[in-house]
Every structure is written in structure tokens, then in C-alpha cells.
Amino acid sequence: MSRFFILEMGNLTIALFFLLIAIFIGTRSFVQKSVKKAIFFFVVLFFSLLVGSHYYITSKRIDSVKEAFLKGDDIVCENRMNRKVAQSIVINKDRGWRLEKDIFENDNFNRKFHSARCIVKTKPIIDLKK
Numbered sequence: 001m002s003r004f005f006i007l008e009m010g011n012l013t014i015a016l017f018f019l020l021i022a023i024f025i026g027t028r029s030f031v032q033k034s035v036k037k038a039i040f041f042f043v044v045l046f047f048s049l050l051v052g053s054h055y056y057i058t059s060k061r062i063d064s065v066k067e068a069f070l071k072g073d074d075i076v077c078e079n080r081m082n083r084k085v086a087q088s089i090v091i092n093k094d095r096g097w098r099l100e101k102d103i104f105e106n107d108n109f110n111r112k113f114h115s116a117r118c119i120v121k122t123k124p125i126i127d128l129k130k
Contacts, residue, residue: 003059004055006102007055007058007116008051008054011050011051011054012051015051018043018047019047022039025039026039062102062115062116065115065118065120066099069091069093069104069115072092072093073120074090074092074121075090075115075118075119075120076088076090076118076119076120077089077091077113077117078113078117089113091106091118096108099115102115102116103115104118
């Protein structure tokens with residue numbers, strides 16, 4: 001459950017903001033009662049679907065990244081601190097990286113990376129027949 005709140009806190013905040021706007025608009029005297037119910041229903045349904053699908057997709061990506069890392073594959077993580085030189089970093093067990101819960105750590109690197117912000121590095125398919 002903590003993984004959910006870590007990954008979705010920003011999205012939940014945005015959804016709550018729009019829900020508060022819907023409540024504010026829905027409680028005005030000029031809005032009909034049937035419209036109030038529809039507003040609340042659709043806003044809650046819409047944001048529940050968005051947040052739920054985002055969580056599902058991100059959780060699946062985290063699981064695939066963790067599985068690939070444990071197999072020894074390369075993982076590419078976004079480096080948001082240094083955007084001028086290296087915009088991404090390649091993480092691998094052989095390079096001294098370890099996985100603590102969902103966080104990649106290395107004693108020789110001053111920064112940690114959350115596996116939600118990483119992808120499995122794929123090898124390009126090159127067709128030499130052309």
C-alpha cells in the first residue's frame with residue numbers, strides 16, 4: 001500500500017483538486033440536483049480510472065525492471081540532476097548497483113534512483129539484409 005501512495009501522491013493531489021472544484025460547482029444553487037450527482041459520479045469515476053490505470057502500468061514496469069535487474073540485464077534510469085551531460089544512466093549489478101526495495105543504490109554514486117523512473121535497456125534490432 002505504501003508503494004501506491006509513493007507513486008501516486010501527485011496524481012491523487014491533482015484528482016483531489018478537481019474533485020474539490022466539482023464539489024464547489026456542484027453545490028451552487030443554480031445547478032440541478034440530478035446534475036450534481038452526475039458531476040460527482042463522473043469526476044470520481046474518471047480520476048479513479050486514470051489513477052488506477054497509471055498505478056497498474058507503473059507497477060508492471062517496476063516489476064519488469066526489478067526482474068531484469070536481478071537477471072543481470074542493463075537498466076536505464078533518468079538522471080534529472082544533470083541534464084547537460086548525461087541525461088540517463090545505465091545501471092547493472094556488475095557495476096556495483098544493488099536494489100533495496102524499489103530503490104537502486106550504489107556506494108560509488110551519490111544519487112539513488114527509484115525503479116519507477118527506469119526502463120529495461122533493449123538491444124536494437126538491425127536488419128543487415130537491406
